[in-house]
Amino acid sequence: MELNNVKIEWQLVLEPEIQHNEKQHPDLPVREMYHWVIDELNNNKIRSRVIMSLDRVIGYAFLYPATGFSDRNFASFGFIDPVTANRERSFILLDWAIAECRKDGRKLLFNEPFNAGSTFHACMDDRGIRMLHRVEMSIDPKFFVNQKKELPNDYSIALSKSMDSAALAEALYLAFKNEDESVLISEDPTERKRVQADVLSGKLFGPLIAEASIAVTHDGRIVAGITVVTNQKTPLISDFFVIQDERDKGIGSCLMQIAMKALSKYTEIKLWTNQRSIAHDFYTRRGFRDTGRSEIIYYFRPGKQQEQQGKTAQ
Numbered sequence: 001m002e003l004n005n006v007k008i009e010w011q012l013v014l015e016p017e018i019q020h021n022e023k024q025h026p027d028l029p030v031r032e033m034y035h036w037v038i039d040e041l042n043n044n045k046i047r048s049r050v051i052m053s054l055d056r057v058i059g060y061a062f063l064y065p066a067t068g069f070s071d072r073n074f075a076s077f078g079f080i081d082p083v084t085a086n087r088e089r090s091f092i093l094l095d096w097a098i099a100e101c102r103k104d105g106r107k108l109l110f111n112e113p114f115n116a117g118s119t120f121h122a123c124m125d126d127r128g129i130r131m132l133h134r135v136e137m138s139i140d141p142k143f144f145v146n147q148k149k150e151l152p153n154d155y156s157i158a159l160s161k162s163m164d165s166a167a168l169a170e171a172l173y174l175a176f177k178n179e180d181e182s183v184l185i186s187e188d189p190t191e192r193k194r195v196q197a198d199v200l201s202g203k204l205f206g207p208l209i210a211e212a213s214i215a216v217t218h219d220g221r222i223v224a225g226i227t228v229v230t231n232q233k234t235p236l237i238s239d240f241f242v243i244q245d246e247r248d249k250g251i252g253s254c255l256m257q258i259a260m261k262a263l264s265k266y267t268e269i270k271l272w273t274n275q276r277s278i279a280h281d282f283y284t285r286r287g288f289r290d291t292g293r294s295e296i297i298y299y300f301r302p303g304k305q306q307e308q309q310g311k312t313a314q
Contacts, residue, residue, distance in 0.1 A: 008050060010041040013057050017078050017114040037076075040064070049096045051089050058084045061093040063100055066109075068194075071187040073097075073106045078114030085116050090123040098127060101302055107183060108300040129300045132180045133275045136293040137283050138268050144260045145287045149250035151216065157258070160213040160227055161200055168215060169196035171222040175241035180274055183299045199227060205238050206231040212262035216251055224251045226259050228269075235263050237271035240279070256286060 014034060022030045040046040041062060051059035063075045075097045079085040101108040108129075113120055151157065160168060169192035176182045186192050198204040200213075206229040215225040223246040227239040237259070242252045263269055273279045275294070 007044075008041070008048075008057060008060075010038045013050075013060060013080070014038060014078075016080060020114065037062070037064075047100060049093060051092060053084070056080075059089050059093060061097055063097055063108075065104075065106070069186055069188075069191060071106055071191075072109055073101050073104060075108055075110040076114075077110065077116060077120070079116060082115040082117045085120055087119055087123060090116065090120040091127075094120075094123055094127055094129075098300060098302070101300065105302065107302065109183065110298050112296055112298075124298065127300065129298050130180065132183060132297045132299065134272050134295050134297065135275045135280070136270060136272050136291045137280075137288040138270045138291050139283075139286075139288045140267055141260045141264045141269060143287045144256075145285065146257055146260075147250070147253040147286070149253035149257065151251065151254050152218075152249055155216055155218045155223070155251070157214050157216055159210055160215050160225060161208060161210050163215050163222065163225075165197040165200060166193040167222050168200075168225060169193045171215075171225060171243055172196070172239060172241050175224075175243045178244070179277065181277075183297070183301070199229070199238060202229065205229045205236060209235055209263070212259040214255065214258060216255065218246070224255055226255045228259060228263065231270075235266050235269045237269065240271070252282065253286075 014037075018031055018034050037046070041048055046062050046064045048060065048062040050057045050061075057080060059077075059079045061075060061077045063073050066072045066074055077093050077097075079089075097108055097110075166189070170189070173182075173185055173189075173192055176185055186195065195204065200208055202208050209228040209230060212228040212235070213226060215222050217223065224242040225239065226237060226241075228235050229238050230236070231238075240252070240255070242255075260269070270291070271283070271288070272295075273283060
């Protein structure tokens with residue numbers, strides 16, 4: 001039996017998931033992070049669907065709009081016992097979330113489903129849900145492998161903080177437009193500008209390290225950039241991009257060289273990147289190494305990812 005927005009004691013339902021995540025992320029205040037979600041669910045302020053058997057919840061999903069973004073919803077999926085996560089139930093939860101996002105005109109993002117297993121993942125594949133696997137990398141600047149590249153003629157460098165945030169945001173958007181990471185960038189130009197302004201002001205990730213945050217311009221437009229902030233006392237490269245028609249000219253290498261020189265007083269620099277991207281290879285060749293930390297983001301774009309049509313196994 002499946003139900004929408006019924007009265008459920010969500011603290012009890014989510015307790016196994018909370019305990020699991022506490023073990024997975026001992027450095028994070030996991031239980032605290034669930035408080036608001038549970039309150040909103042208990043008051044039916046977040047859309048939800050549950051699957052019940054013998055008057056108890058065996059599977060669940062909930063969905064909520066991302067704060068500050070008009071183009072995405074976040075979702076969470078889970079089963080109390082992985083044995084109950086069969087194909088039919090998996091499709092019930094997935095198809096509900098996809099239908100809600102279609103109705104909203106928003107993309108769907110979510111992390112690893114709880115106790116879902118391989119059957120749920122097979123259903124995700126069937127519905128055209130894609131995966132972005134981001135990994136953390138780090139380097140000690142003194143081990144940076146300098147490719148000794150120079151900018152092409154007629155290309156200029158300027159500090160990012162002196163650039164127009166809307167122009168920077170648009171360049172970043174164009175650079176990632178055909179990449180998996182584009183799912184993390186808003187479709188709304190006004191929101192992209194706001195996010196970029198928040199990054200440069202230090203509001204989003206931490207204080208800007210201005211001397212290491214630079215942009216490259218050519219023919220009056222921004223073609224590349226790198227942004228570095230202080231996050232948890234460690235420099236973090238929050239953005240690094242070269243727009244697609246300006247790649248393979250040594251621009252990215254030159255930017256990274258300048259940034260590493262500006263950060264030479266630090267003992268560790270961090271960044272996050274798509275494990276399956278050419279960027280990961282770029283960083284590896286220059287001395288960055290995976291730290292072992294990673295996150296998986298699953299996503300579905302209504303209108304762009306076509307849901308495969310097929311019969312759901314009973």
